Amino acid sequence: MDFRLTEEHEALRTSVRDLAREVVAPVIADHYEQHTFPYDVIRQMGKMGLFGLPFPEEHGGMGGDYFALCLALEELARIDSSVAITLEAAVSLGAMPIFRFGTDEQRARWLPRLLNGTALAAFGLTEPGFGSDAGGTQTRAVLDESTDEWVINGSKAFITNSGTDITDLVTVAAVTGTRADGSKELSTIIVPTGTPGFTVAPSYSKVGWTASDTHELTFDDCRVPAGNLLGERGRGFAQFLRILDEGRIAIAALAVGLAQGCVDESVRYAKERHAFGRPIGANQAIQFKIADMELRVHTARLAYYDAAARMLAGEPFKRQAAIAKLHASTIAVDNARDATQIHGGYGFMNEFPVARFWRDAKILEIGEGTSEVQRMIIARELGL
Numbered sequence: 001m002d003f004r005l006t007e008e009h010e011a012l013r014t015s016v017r018d019l020a021r022e023v024v025a026p027v028i029a030d031h032y033e034q035h036t037f038p039y040d041v042i043r044q045m046g047k048m049g050l051f052g053l054p055f056p057e058e059h060g061g062m063g064g065d066y067f068a069l070c071l072a073l074e075e076l077a078r079i080d081s082s083v084a085i086t087l088e089a090a091v092s093l094g095a096m097p098i099f100r101f102g103t104d105e106q107r108a109r110w111l112p113r114l115l116n117g118t119a120l121a122a123f124g125l126t127e128p129g130f131g132s133d134a135g136g137t138q139t140r141a142v143l144d145e146s147t148d149e150w151v152i153n154g155s156k157a158f159i160t161n162s163g164t165d166i167t168d169l170v171t172v173a174a175v176t177g178t179r180a181d182g183s184k185e186l187s188t189i190i191v192p193t194g195t196p197g198f199t200v201a202p203s204y205s206k207v208g209w210t211a212s213d214t215h216e217l218t219f220d221d222c223r224v225p226a227g228n229l230l231g232e233r234g235r236g237f238a239q240f241l242r243i244l245d246e247g248r249i250a251i252a253a254l255a256v257g258l259a260q261g262c263v264d265e266s267v268r269y270a271k272e273r274h275a276f277g278r279p280i281g282a283n284q285a286i287q288f289k290i291a292d293m294e295l296r297v298h299t300a301r302l303a304y305y306d307a308a309a310r311m312l313a314g315e316p317f318k319r320q321a322a323i324a325k326l327h328a329s330t331i332a333v334d335n336a337r338d339a340t341q342i343h344g345g346y347g348f349m350n351e352f353p354v355a356r357f358w359r360d361a362k363i364l365e366i367g368e369g370t371s372e373v374q375r376m377i378i379a380r381e382l383g384l
């Protein structure tokens with residue numbers, strides 16, 4: 001058993017760390033404050049190959065693995081979560097379904113731009129009335145045999161990367177029929193940006209991740225060619241479960257990055273800030289708080305490394321991914337709260353990174369499966 005990184009993974013981590021410090025850190029506070037999407041940063045991340053990390057070179061990817069993506073997410077989130085979630089949603093939710101389930105033609109058409117970061121894809125599962133209970137999907141797609149087109153009606157809520165200037169498509173989970181046992185037949189359909197009948201609502205006003213892009217989407221007699229079906233008809237449920245299982249490891253990595261950023265900022269501040277004639281870090285109460293934060297980061301990192309290793313080995317990893325996501329998001333919230341406390345009043349000021357970490361941490365316990373859903377998965381895996 002060896003938890004040390006390979007030379008390639010270590011080199012990637014170092015170069016993403018440099019990018020986060022030199023390219024993201026100087027501009028992100030302004031984007032966060034103004035709620036603007038950081039196109040320049042995304043362009044530079046694309047040039048570095050981050051959007052193609054876990055994909056084979058034959059499709060325009062970097063030939064790396066899913067663990068490489070996780071390391072990049074961790075290093076980005078250590079500085080900022082808006083850019084990290086933009087990458088996570090673009091790769092593990094956006095491009096991955098097309099890579100995993102698409103036809104050769106779909107891959108050839110969409111992947112080159114998605115993998116070099118000049119375009120983004122979004123993943124449309126959640127609806128205004130159904131999130132955790134994704135089987136409740138109401139959006140319908142009916143095949144019009146006279147024109148050989150899907151006609152889509154319904155809406156999707158909270159969809160990341162769906163309304164940027166460089167968004168090429170959204171994959172939409174829709175009910176395409178009823179099975180013999182009366183249950184819904186779910187399928188996934190690619191809807192290109194700009195298709196008539198597909199409307200992107202203005203950005204939500206969010207508490208955190210304010211430099212990321214999130215919209216409600218509406219489909220009103222939206223027609224796309226029958227060939228835009230992703231993979232087999234009726235495989236939608238299995239497809240999004242696979243994508244979400246993997247995505248949980250990526251979100252865990254992102255949460256570990258945020259939690260690590262809280263440690264970095266707290267150590268720095270505890271040395272600089274003086275109270276009662278000495279640095280606050282000279283107090284054991286502060287030292288122990290930071291030691292506990294570091295302990296949480298370390299254990300959460302091991303949990304996602306383990307889940308990723310199992311996934312890459314082709315072993316079952318559902319339980320480990322749920323554990324990693326649940327633990328990492330919980331400790332990210334804990335570390336953000338403690339880092340803010342260590343910063344005192346400055347921790348409540350938006351100009352300090354820990355204020356951003358605090359606002360960005362909470363969603364980690366909600367997105368890509370809430371903490372309750374992770375517990376449901378773990379319990380089910382234990383046979384309950």
Ligand SMILES: Cc1cc2nc3c(=O)[nH]c(=O)nc-3n(C[C@H](O)[C@H](O)[C@H](O)COP(=O)(O)OP(=O)(O)OC[C@H]3O[C@@H](n4cnc5c(N)ncnc54)[C@H](O)[C@@H]3O)c2cc1C
Pocket residue numbers: 089093122123124125126129130131132133157158159160161206209214363366367368369370371372373
């Ligand atoms: C910023 C942001 C970005 C997002 N990006 C995307 C995206 O790109 N694509 C996408 O498809 N979705 C996206 N989502 C949606 C996200 O995945 C959902 O919000 C999440 O899955 C929870 O669904 P919900 O909001 O409908 O909550 P609900 O399912 O309504 O749950 C409400 C509460 O009830 C709890 N609950 C529900 N059922 C049970 C139960 N059986 N037992 C115990 N507790 C239960 C939940 O855990 C939660 O605490 C995004 C959300 C946000 C906020």
